[in-house]
Amino acid sequence: MKILVIEDDRSLFNEIKERLLQWSYEVYGIEDFSNVMEEYSSIQPELIIIDIQLPKFDGFHWCRMIRSTSSVPIIFLSSRDHPTDMVMSMQLGADDYIQKPFHFDVLIAKIQAILRRVYNYNNDQVQIKTWAGATIDFEKSMVSTNEASIELTKNEAFILKELLEKKNNIVTREELIHRLWDDERFISDNTLTVNVNRLRKKLDEIGLGEYIETKVGQGYLAKEGTE
Template identity: 75%
Template sequence: MFKILVIEDDATLFGEIKDRLSQWSYEVYGIENFDKVLDAFTDINPDLVIIDIQLPKYDGFHWCRMIRNVSKVPIVFLSSRDHPTDMVMSMQLGADDFVQKPFHFDVLIAKIQAILRRVYNYSTTKPTIKTWCGATIDYEKNSISNSLGVIELTKNEFFILQLLIDQKNTIVSRDELMDRLWDDKRFISDNTLTVNINRLRKQLDKLELGKYIETKVGQGYIALEKEPSSYD
């Protein structure tokens, strides 16, 4: 049974989310003290976290940062705000998805199921270790390392890298990436993929590998194993 922590201060909405997710046999937890969200996270050790942006004292972005400091657990943001910067900020902080309020519960459940399948099932059919551009990729730890150091990626970042490397030196379309990352891309902004790609490159730049993820304008992205001229 997957454990889901819902960081939501609207008691009515939390109750509805808990009831719906419980029908799918998820174990749902809420927050009693919004000053101690990280303590609750540590105690519960959830498989997925849902965070509202507007919360008492500290907003959801703050708690996302705190959680990301200690865990790569999948995070889904909820928000009644419709400014594009909220989605961009969420993705830059390492969120796996963003759901706009008001939302249909079937959409939320579908997104949760897609993330859980991707995060906790895909690695069982893949090799544990792979190499790319002289770097070692650890599928169990979601990490990549070379002589410059080791970086750990979020689930989305690692999944994108995996998809590109599995088809290295071949263009992977934006549509294919979105289809694989999010089961129903009708509810995903095209900008969401761009943010995730840019975030992945920024991480890879720490190992001087970002240049090997190249944009093919109007086509998609390609993971190279040769020196690229540039990337967008």
Template identity: 75%
Template sequence: MFKLLLVEDDATLYQEIKERLTGWSYEVFGVTDFSNVMQDFTDVKPDLVIIDIQLPKFDGFHWCRMIRSHSNVPILFLSSRDHPSDMVMSMQLGADDFVQKPFHFDVLIAKIQAILRRVYNYNTEQVQFKTWNGAAVEYQKNTVTTEAGSIELTKNEILILRELIGQKNKIVTREALIKSLWDDERFVSDNTLTVNVNRLRKKLDELSLGQYIETKVGQGYIAVEEAQPL
């Protein structure tokens, strides 16, 4: 799960953006003290900073300079001002992109995904193998293997399992799962998601793993990871 630091002093806008981004499975943190944004930056260690230009105490440009003096973490600027000089300044300071308010959320999420994809290469095949409850999950082969044998999953099933394992022991909402699959260029309806999860669980039952995919009624699903003995 990517961690995002949202430096936005408009409480209503901050909450709206946070809720929408959380639905896309991002972990969003705010600022506790606008006179010391660097403290929150140090504490959170974000993968991406989204920062407004107009802020209390010091503007976004100031904090961009401060962040750039310590880190190359990607920075996305938000601004209600329409001066071309703002965009030029943000790029000169090392920002990765710029979104002008008011904006459509789809534009914001597209820019966030593009930055994360470019910087962290998360959409490639870097992560190919995970262990989960003693099983070897190979994402590129679509297989789950234990001492009891091996099963092969469909593309959607392995994508669902990957999303759940990536946030093991945490609830992954149905909306987040659907959007995750949709973002991978597959349209998945709510009913299709249910069918795929049920099929996934049934296949995992062959390896006595189906019990570890738990349904949270009205919320989503959890991939439970039991503590392994030392």
């Protein structure tokens, strides 16, 4: 999904962009703060992060302009400690408000919660997938081959889905924990290890355990297998 960050502090923008790219979002900034609407229309983002204090016109102005044509989710950022700013943001139709300085984990969690609520992307994802000669029914949490089937727990199925969405690429332990947490499945580092080991053991039963690799100190990787 595309996220437009309307922030004139280049250092903060670059840090936000770096963090969001780690979560596979497309991130765009504004080159000309007098032509925000033109750039917004060109990008057509799924979510906007906007600072209140900007050159030319403030974030409230651009929020009004955007809301006149779109209901795209908007998160306000502000370094000002004025309750009226939050009230104004909500009145203008913002979806959330974050005061600087903020923790990036909080920003990521808010972005994911808003996108999940607005676009319902978890429910829209394909529920049937083929991998390594097996058929995976994520709705039923079942993995089947011609010879046998196994049933996964919801956490195991969620982890497998995350790994398969980035086949042949390492998914870090931190990313898995964040995604499980954001999906309201509260999980610790030790619990993640238990779930992954249990997932691999179940996959071993149908000859697929070798396709999940542990990358020590990094995370986990699902190999391509035979489609």
